Amino acid sequence: MATALKYPHMKTITSSGSYVGRFAPSPSGHLHFGSLVTALGSFLQAKSQAGQWLLRIEDIDPPREVTGASDSIMRCLEAHHLFWDDEVVYQSNRYDLYNEKIQYLTEQGLTYHCRCTRAQLTSLKFGQSCACVNQNLSVENSAIRFRHHNIHQHFYDELLGQVDFPEHEIPTQFALKRKDTLFAYQLAVVVDDIQQGITEVARGADLLDATLFQLALYQAFNRPAPKFLHFPVVVTEPGKKLSKQNHACEVNTNDVCTNLINALGFLGLSLTKELKRESAQNILNWAICEWDLNKIPAKTECIDNRIGQADSI
Ligand SMILES: [Zn+2]
Numbered sequence: 001m002a003t004a005l006k007y008p009h010m011k012t013i014t015s016s017g018s019y020v021g022r023f024a025p026s027p028s029g030h031l032h033f034g035s036l037v038t039a040l041g042s043f044l045q046a047k048s049q050a051g052q053w054l055l056r057i058e059d060i061d062p063p064r065e066v067t068g069a070s071d072s073i074m075r076c077l078e079a080h081h082l083f084w085d086d087e088v089v090y091q092s093n094r095y096d097l098y099n100e101k102i103q104y105l106t107e108q109g110l111t112y113h114c115r116c117t118r119a120q121l122t123s124l125k126f127g128q129s130c131a132c133v134n135q136n137l138s139v140e141n142s143a144i145r146f147r148h149h150n151i152h153q154h155f156y157d158e159l160l161g162q163v164d165f166p167e168h169e170i171p172t173q174f175a176l177k178r179k180d181t182l183f184a185y186q187l188a189v190v191v192d193d194i195q196q197g198i199t200e201v202a203r204g205a206d207l208l209d210a211t212l213f214q215l216a217l218y219q220a221f222n223r224p225a226p227k228f229l230h231f232p233v234v235v236t237e238p239g240k241k242l243s244k245q246n247h248a249c250e251v252n253t254n255d256v257c258t259n260l261i262n263a264l265g266f267l268g269l270s271l272t273k274e275l276k277r278e279s280a281q282n283i284l285n286w287a288i289c290e291w292d293l294n295k296i297p298a299k300t301e302c303i304d305n306r307i308g309q310a311d312s313i
Pocket of ligand 1: 113115116130131132133
Protein backbone atom coordinates (compact mmCIF):
# COMPACT_ATOMS: atom_id res chain seq x y z
CA MET A 1 0.00 0.00 0.00
CA ALA A 2 1.26 3.48 -0.86
CA THR A 3 2.59 5.52 2.04
CA ALA A 4 1.04 8.79 3.10
CA LEU A 5 1.53 11.88 1.03
CA LYS A 6 4.94 13.35 1.83
CA TYR A 7 4.85 16.34 -0.45
CA PRO A 8 2.48 19.26 -0.67
CA HIS A 9 0.31 19.44 -3.74
CA MET A 10 2.16 22.48 -4.98
CA LYS A 11 5.49 24.03 -4.17
CA THR A 12 5.02 27.33 -2.38
CA ILE A 13 6.11 30.02 -4.77
CA THR A 14 6.45 33.63 -3.83
CA SER A 15 6.55 34.92 -7.40
CA SER A 16 3.50 36.40 -9.09
CA GLY A 17 2.78 33.04 -10.71
CA SER A 18 2.58 34.67 -14.10
CA TYR A 19 4.22 31.80 -15.95
CA VAL A 20 2.13 30.42 -18.82
CA GLY A 21 3.35 27.32 -20.61
CA ARG A 22 1.73 24.92 -23.01
CA PHE A 23 1.81 21.50 -24.60
CA ALA A 24 0.87 21.56 -28.27
CA PRO A 25 0.64 18.12 -29.90
CA SER A 26 -0.52 17.52 -33.45
CA PRO A 27 -3.10 14.74 -33.78
CA SER A 28 -1.08 12.93 -36.43
CA GLY A 29 -0.78 9.98 -34.08
CA HIS A 30 -1.27 8.86 -30.50
CA LEU A 31 0.92 9.95 -27.61
CA HIS A 32 4.23 8.04 -27.60
CA PHE A 33 6.97 8.02 -24.98
CA GLY A 34 8.85 10.94 -26.58
CA SER A 35 5.78 13.18 -26.53
CA LEU A 36 4.99 12.08 -22.96
CA VAL A 37 8.48 13.29 -21.95
CA THR A 38 7.82 16.67 -23.58
CA ALA A 39 4.36 16.92 -22.01
CA LEU A 40 5.72 16.03 -18.58
CA GLY A 41 8.71 18.37 -18.86
CA SER A 42 6.59 21.34 -19.90
CA PHE A 43 4.03 20.51 -17.18
CA LEU A 44 6.70 20.40 -14.47
CA GLN A 45 8.35 23.57 -15.76
CA ALA A 46 4.98 25.37 -15.42
CA LYS A 47 3.79 23.84 -12.17
CA SER A 48 7.13 24.24 -10.38
CA GLN A 49 6.64 27.98 -10.95
CA ALA A 50 2.99 27.96 -9.89
CA GLY A 51 2.15 28.66 -13.51
CA GLN A 52 -0.55 27.68 -15.94
CA TRP A 53 -0.13 24.78 -18.34
CA LEU A 54 -2.31 25.05 -21.43
CA LEU A 55 -3.18 22.41 -24.01
CA ARG A 56 -3.40 23.26 -27.70
CA ILE A 57 -4.25 20.72 -30.38
CA GLU A 58 -2.37 21.65 -33.56
CA ASP A 59 -4.82 20.21 -36.07
CA ILE A 60 -4.10 22.38 -39.11
CA ASP A 61 -3.00 19.54 -41.36
CA PRO A 62 -6.08 17.34 -41.95
CA PRO A 63 -4.36 14.98 -44.45
CA ARG A 64 -1.92 13.94 -41.71
CA GLU A 65 -4.51 13.69 -38.96
CA VAL A 66 -5.32 10.30 -37.45
CA THR A 67 -8.97 9.82 -36.57
CA GLY A 68 -9.49 9.86 -32.82
CA ALA A 69 -5.93 10.97 -32.04
CA SER A 70 -6.94 14.27 -30.36
CA ASP A 71 -9.20 12.48 -27.89
CA SER A 72 -6.69 9.72 -27.36
CA ILE A 73 -3.93 12.25 -26.55
CA MET A 74 -6.17 14.01 -24.03
CA ARG A 75 -7.25 10.76 -22.35
CA CYS A 76 -3.60 9.71 -22.13
CA LEU A 77 -2.58 13.01 -20.49
CA GLU A 78 -5.42 12.69 -18.00
CA ALA A 79 -4.47 9.12 -17.21
CA HIS A 80 -1.02 10.41 -16.25
CA HIS A 81 -2.56 13.15 -14.09
CA LEU A 82 -1.25 15.81 -16.46
CA PHE A 83 -4.29 18.06 -16.16
CA TRP A 84 -4.25 21.21 -18.22
CA ASP A 85 -5.62 24.61 -17.24
CA ASP A 86 -8.33 26.41 -19.16
CA GLU A 87 -10.15 25.30 -22.31
CA VAL A 88 -8.37 23.23 -24.94
CA VAL A 89 -7.54 25.34 -28.00
CA TYR A 90 -7.97 23.72 -31.42
CA GLN A 91 -6.08 25.39 -34.23
CA SER A 92 -8.70 24.24 -36.72
CA ASN A 93 -11.10 26.75 -35.11
CA ARG A 94 -8.77 29.66 -35.69
CA TYR A 95 -8.43 30.00 -39.46
CA ASP A 96 -9.99 33.50 -39.41
CA LEU A 97 -7.36 34.64 -36.95
CA TYR A 98 -4.53 33.21 -39.08
CA ASN A 99 -5.89 34.90 -42.22
CA GLU A 100 -6.15 38.16 -40.34
CA LYS A 101 -2.51 37.92 -39.26
CA ILE A 102 -1.33 37.10 -42.79
CA GLN A 103 -3.28 40.14 -43.96
CA TYR A 104 -1.48 42.24 -41.37
CA LEU A 105 1.93 40.95 -42.49
CA THR A 106 0.98 41.61 -46.12
CA GLU A 107 0.07 45.20 -45.27
CA GLN A 108 3.52 45.54 -43.69
CA GLY A 109 5.11 44.36 -46.96
CA LEU A 110 6.32 41.17 -45.31
CA THR A 111 4.77 38.53 -47.56
CA TYR A 112 5.09 37.39 -51.17
CA HIS A 113 3.66 34.64 -53.34
CA CYS A 114 6.02 31.86 -54.31
CA ARG A 115 5.72 28.87 -56.66
CA CYS A 116 9.12 27.34 -56.04
CA THR A 117 9.53 23.67 -55.31
CA ARG A 118 11.19 22.52 -52.11
CA ALA A 119 14.31 21.59 -54.12
CA GLN A 120 14.51 25.07 -55.61
CA LEU A 121 14.24 26.64 -52.18
CA THR A 122 16.85 24.42 -50.55
CA SER A 123 19.34 25.34 -53.29
CA LEU A 124 19.25 29.00 -52.21
CA LYS A 125 22.22 30.35 -50.32
CA PHE A 126 22.01 32.06 -46.94
CA GLY A 127 20.27 35.42 -47.28
CA GLN A 128 19.29 34.76 -50.90
CA SER A 129 15.62 35.01 -51.88
CA CYS A 130 13.95 33.16 -54.73
CA ALA A 131 13.02 35.01 -57.90
CA CYS A 132 9.32 35.05 -56.94
CA VAL A 133 10.02 37.83 -54.44
CA ASN A 134 9.93 40.46 -57.16
CA GLN A 135 7.39 38.90 -59.50
CA ASN A 136 4.12 39.82 -57.83
CA LEU A 137 2.64 36.39 -58.60
CA SER A 138 -1.06 35.69 -58.14
CA VAL A 139 -2.28 33.59 -55.25
CA GLU A 140 -3.20 30.58 -57.44
CA ASN A 141 -0.77 27.69 -57.00
CA SER A 142 1.37 29.86 -54.77
CA ALA A 143 2.50 29.60 -51.21
CA ILE A 144 2.45 32.76 -49.14
CA ARG A 145 5.96 33.21 -47.78
CA PHE A 146 7.50 35.48 -45.22
CA ARG A 147 9.81 38.17 -46.58
CA HIS A 148 12.88 38.16 -44.37
CA HIS A 149 14.73 41.32 -43.51
CA ASN A 150 16.72 40.16 -40.56
CA ILE A 151 17.45 36.46 -40.22
CA HIS A 152 18.24 35.36 -36.69
CA GLN A 153 21.25 33.08 -36.40
CA HIS A 154 21.14 32.39 -32.70
CA PHE A 155 18.94 32.55 -29.65
CA TYR A 156 19.20 31.81 -25.95
CA ASP A 157 17.73 28.54 -24.74
CA GLU A 158 16.90 28.11 -21.05
CA LEU A 159 18.40 24.62 -21.06
CA LEU A 160 21.01 24.67 -23.81
CA GLY A 161 22.29 28.23 -23.38
CA GLN A 162 23.33 30.12 -26.49
CA VAL A 163 22.32 28.17 -29.61
CA ASP A 164 24.16 29.24 -32.77
CA PHE A 165 23.29 28.08 -36.28
CA PRO A 166 25.90 28.05 -39.02
CA GLU A 167 24.71 29.91 -42.12
CA HIS A 168 24.46 26.78 -44.28
CA GLU A 169 21.95 25.27 -41.82
CA ILE A 170 19.55 28.18 -41.91
CA PRO A 171 16.77 27.96 -44.50
CA THR A 172 16.05 31.48 -45.65
CA GLN A 173 12.46 30.91 -46.73
CA PHE A 174 9.44 29.78 -44.83
CA ALA A 175 5.77 29.61 -45.63
CA LEU A 176 2.89 31.24 -43.81
CA LYS A 177 0.32 29.46 -45.95
CA ARG A 178 1.18 26.52 -48.13
CA LYS A 179 0.45 25.98 -51.82
CA ASP A 180 -2.26 23.51 -50.78
CA THR A 181 -3.88 26.44 -48.85
CA LEU A 182 -3.16 24.91 -45.45
CA PHE A 183 -1.75 27.29 -42.85
CA ALA A 184 1.90 26.71 -42.04
CA TYR A 185 3.04 25.57 -38.62
CA GLN A 186 5.33 28.58 -38.09
CA LEU A 187 2.54 31.08 -38.45
CA ALA A 188 -0.08 29.25 -36.41
CA VAL A 189 2.24 28.49 -33.51
CA VAL A 190 3.42 32.09 -33.12
CA VAL A 191 -0.05 33.59 -33.52
CA ASP A 192 -1.40 31.20 -30.89
CA ASP A 193 1.50 31.59 -28.47
CA ILE A 194 1.04 35.37 -28.60
CA GLN A 195 -2.73 35.17 -28.30
CA GLN A 196 -2.58 32.69 -25.40
CA GLY A 197 -0.01 34.77 -23.52
CA ILE A 198 2.62 32.02 -23.46
CA THR A 199 5.66 33.20 -21.49
CA GLU A 200 7.88 30.19 -22.21
CA VAL A 201 7.82 27.65 -25.02
CA ALA A 202 9.05 24.32 -23.62
CA ARG A 203 9.21 21.63 -26.31
CA GLY A 204 11.43 19.01 -27.93
CA ALA A 205 14.81 19.88 -29.41
CA ASP A 206 13.64 18.66 -32.81
CA LEU A 207 12.05 22.11 -33.11
CA LEU A 208 15.24 24.05 -32.37
CA ASP A 209 15.61 25.52 -35.85
CA ALA A 210 11.92 26.46 -36.03
CA THR A 211 12.74 28.95 -33.28
CA LEU A 212 14.67 31.10 -35.77
CA PHE A 213 11.59 31.52 -37.97
CA GLN A 214 9.39 32.13 -35.01
CA LEU A 215 11.66 34.86 -33.65
CA ALA A 216 11.39 36.61 -37.02
CA LEU A 217 7.60 36.49 -36.74
CA TYR A 218 7.57 37.89 -33.20
CA GLN A 219 9.62 40.77 -34.53
CA ALA A 220 7.23 41.24 -37.46
CA PHE A 221 4.24 41.30 -35.10
CA ASN A 222 6.18 43.70 -32.85
CA ARG A 223 5.71 41.44 -29.84
CA PRO A 224 8.29 40.27 -27.30
CA ALA A 225 9.35 36.68 -27.83
CA PRO A 226 8.74 34.19 -25.01
CA LYS A 227 11.57 32.25 -23.43
CA PHE A 228 12.48 29.01 -25.21
CA LEU A 229 13.44 25.70 -23.63
CA HIS A 230 14.15 22.60 -25.70
CA PHE A 231 14.16 19.19 -24.05
CA PRO A 232 16.37 16.35 -25.26
CA VAL A 233 14.74 14.21 -27.93
CA VAL A 234 14.11 10.54 -27.25
CA VAL A 235 15.77 8.40 -29.89
CA THR A 236 15.58 4.70 -30.60
CA GLU A 237 19.08 4.59 -32.05
CA PRO A 238 21.67 7.28 -32.80
CA GLY A 239 20.10 10.03 -34.86
CA LYS A 240 16.71 8.36 -35.08
CA LYS A 241 14.06 10.24 -33.18
CA LEU A 242 11.23 8.32 -31.61
CA SER A 243 8.26 9.69 -33.52
CA LYS A 244 4.88 8.96 -34.96
CA GLN A 245 6.56 8.70 -38.35
CA ASN A 246 8.79 5.82 -37.29
CA HIS A 247 5.89 3.98 -35.72
CA ALA A 248 6.53 4.74 -32.07
CA CYS A 249 4.13 2.77 -29.91
CA GLU A 250 1.25 4.46 -28.20
CA VAL A 251 1.85 5.00 -24.48
CA ASN A 252 0.17 2.22 -22.56
CA THR A 253 -2.07 3.72 -19.88
CA ASN A 254 -2.28 0.48 -17.90
CA ASP A 255 0.87 1.38 -16.00
CA VAL A 256 1.04 5.15 -15.72
CA CYS A 257 3.41 5.10 -12.75
CA THR A 258 6.06 3.19 -14.70
CA ASN A 259 5.63 5.60 -17.63
CA LEU A 260 6.04 8.58 -15.32
CA ILE A 261 9.08 7.03 -13.61
CA ASN A 262 10.72 6.36 -17.00
CA ALA A 263 9.92 9.84 -18.30
CA LEU A 264 11.20 11.46 -15.09
CA GLY A 265 14.37 9.39 -15.37
CA PHE A 266 14.86 10.70 -18.87
CA LEU A 267 14.49 14.24 -17.52
CA GLY A 268 17.08 13.64 -14.80
CA LEU A 269 14.88 12.81 -11.80
CA SER A 270 15.50 9.43 -10.17
CA LEU A 271 13.04 8.07 -7.67
CA THR A 272 13.85 6.02 -4.58
CA LYS A 273 12.34 2.54 -4.24
CA GLU A 274 9.82 3.93 -1.78
CA LEU A 275 8.77 6.72 -4.12
CA LYS A 276 8.33 4.29 -6.98
CA ARG A 277 5.57 2.63 -4.97
CA GLU A 278 3.65 5.89 -4.61
CA SER A 279 0.56 6.86 -6.62
CA ALA A 280 0.93 8.74 -9.90
CA GLN A 281 -0.29 11.94 -8.23
CA ASN A 282 2.21 11.64 -5.39
CA ILE A 283 5.01 10.96 -7.87
CA LEU A 284 4.03 14.12 -9.77
CA ASN A 285 3.83 16.18 -6.58
CA TRP A 286 7.31 15.02 -5.66
CA ALA A 287 8.57 15.83 -9.17
CA ILE A 288 7.11 19.36 -9.00
CA CYS A 289 9.13 19.93 -5.82
CA GLU A 290 12.30 18.36 -7.20
CA TRP A 291 12.15 19.77 -10.74
CA ASP A 292 15.50 21.24 -11.71
CA LEU A 293 16.62 22.13 -15.24
CA ASN A 294 20.23 21.59 -14.16
CA LYS A 295 19.53 17.88 -13.77
CA ILE A 296 18.33 17.42 -17.36
CA PRO A 297 20.98 15.98 -19.67
CA ALA A 298 21.99 19.05 -21.70
CA LYS A 299 22.18 17.47 -25.11
CA THR A 300 19.76 17.34 -27.97
CA GLU A 301 19.64 13.56 -28.18
CA CYS A 302 19.51 10.85 -25.58
CA ILE A 303 19.42 7.15 -26.10
CA ASP A 304 17.32 5.19 -23.71
CA ASN A 305 17.62 1.48 -24.29
CA ARG A 306 14.29 0.83 -22.64
CA ILE A 307 12.61 2.88 -25.34
CA GLY A 308 13.94 0.74 -28.13
CA GLN A 309 11.85 -2.15 -26.93
CA ALA A 310 8.31 -1.77 -28.13
CA ASP A 311 6.91 -3.75 -25.21
CA SER A 312 8.18 -1.26 -22.67
CA ILE A 313 6.24 1.65 -24.14
ZN1 LIG B 1 9.81 31.20 -55.12
